Amino acid sequence: MAEPFRVAMTRDVIRPDGSLGFGGVGVGLMQSAPGVEMVFLDKHPGAFTPEDLEGFDALAMLGGRVTADTLKGNERLALIARFGVGYDNVDVDAATEAGVFLTITPEAVRRPMAVVNLTYLLTLASRIFAQNALTKEGRWADKQDARGVGLTGRTLSTIGFGRISQETHRLAKPLEMRHLAYDPYADPEAAAAAGVELVDLDTLIREADFLVVAAALTPETHHLMNAERLAMMKPTAFLISTARGGLVDQKALYEALRDKKIAGAGLDVFEQEPVDPSDPILSLGNVIVSPHALCWTDQCFAGNGAADVRAVLEVQHGRVPRGVVNRAVLDHAGWKA
DSSP states (O other): OOOOEEEEEOGGGBOTTSOBOGGGTTHHHHHHSTTEEEEEOSSOSSBOOTTTTTTOSEEEESSOBBOTTTTTTOSSOOEEEESSSOOTTBOHHHHHHTTOEEEOOHHHHHHHHHHHHHHHHHHHHHTHHHHHHHHHTTOGGGGGGGOOOOOTTOEEEEEOOSHHHHHHHHHHGGGOOEEEEEOTTOOHHHHHHTTOEEOOHHHHHHHOSEEEEOOOOOTTTTTSBOHHHHTTSOTTOEEEEOSOGGGBOHHHHHHHHHTTSSSEEEESOOSSSSOOTTOGGGGOTTEEEOOSOTTOOHHHHHHHHHHHHHHHHHHHTTOOOSSBSOGGGGGOHHHHO
16 A cells, blocks of 8 residues: 655644644545645644654645755655745755745735735724724713824735735726836736836835735845835825735834824734734824734635645645745656656
8 A cells, every 4th residue: 555645734724722723724635635744743834854754755834944964865756735825944955956936825825914904904094993082981072083094095005015905996996096116026017007107116115004014034135124115105095014024114103103204004913923912002192903814714715725635735746836935846866757
């Protein structure tokens, strides 16, 4: 009998009471797939060791880190299937050198994350939390002090023009806003077809009324929104950060918000996660926050799970999986074998 295709699943998909969280993220599909043996790792995520992944053909991961040390001596692991689109917790170069595919699930999060961006845009513009508070506190007469911002003709800017940013612009189209994007890798024809103007980063920031930070976190984009760039924003502008916390200098953002240099911010991500409850940025009245989870819907988890299972089955059968980050693996002797 052929040896099963063994898949390690990170243990962070299990709730403290032992039940499956995150809508199951495809665990049931994985367990029922012919020829696949799925095993939960013994410990909660940190930096994985070679011993953690020994004897496995694939790793399906939510949290945890894969480093160069993790993959030392690797002769069997062929796939790291990451739930979501972020992969800053995986050493991509080391995976490529080891002949290990890294896959992400861009289609599964495209719509849910675009909805997150739109949710923050609408919530900040309407000042719904301020209106909610004054209503509950019996301050009905103060409602004119919580006046919102109209969106027609305002500028929606995105740092990045990948799938999520494109969907964000598409969903916002009926609001009759102006649409700008900065992305050195963007297809000008695709942007023009979507009614989005590609501009340089400084122009994007200066003209934004709502600035969505939606780039990948890399050494080059770390603190892309620093004090200098935050100072370029209009005092009436809002910043929306939903990709990775490291893209924004959080201390500089706190100071800009505290001093009313910008109007407000919506943050689903932070430089340190979980964010410290005593972090001063949480005390500001012009900030709304969520715990890196606003896109966590039943549909998002179902899509993530299905995409990861699909990647596992494709590699199991010797096919190139969808959502590959490091296509150079195709030239690796181990994959060819």
